[in-house]
Amino acid sequence: MTTQVQYDPARLTALAGIARKANSARSGMNDELHDQRDARRDLQARINRVRQMTITGDAAAAQSSAEEAKRLEAELADLNAEITVREVELDEVAEAAASARANLKSALKFAKSEGLSIPTALAEEAQNA
Numbered sequence: 001m002t003t004q005v006q007y008d009p010a011r012l013t014a015l016a017g018i019a020r021k022a023n024s025a026r027s028g029m030n031d032e033l034h035d036q037r038d039a040r041r042d043l044q045a046r047i048n049r050v051r052q053m054t055i056t057g058d059a060a061a062a063q064s065s066a067e068e069a070k071r072l073e074a075e076l077a078d079l080n081a082e083i084t085v086r087e088v089e090l091d092e093v094a095e096a097a098a099s100a101r102a103n104l105k106s107a108l109k110f111a112k113s114e115g116l117s118i119p120t121a122l123a124e125e126a127q128n129a
Helices: 009-056 059-113 120-127
Strands: none
Touching (some): 009 120, 059 120
């Protein structure tokens, strides 16, 4: 017994929505990662300035600067760990986005090759499939 699959153009629209959401998530995570990397650069610059003060200051200032440098280095270690986790998450989301885009492209290619109706919103994308 074979089951007849019925074509529904709304499924293409749903696939496009999934691809858009996945791409949006990837883009948002990429922006967050960029911000975290900027924060890491700023923190590293602060650490360098504080370390310089340990060299050029008097004994009390040097002690205070050394303590501040240790605190900032711990903060930097935490930020590095967060960045590592975010990079792994971004890789996973990027794979999902690529898969969603590939699924949409395959579905559009199939609909186009079979002469099936394609939603107007996806017509341009179907031309490139």
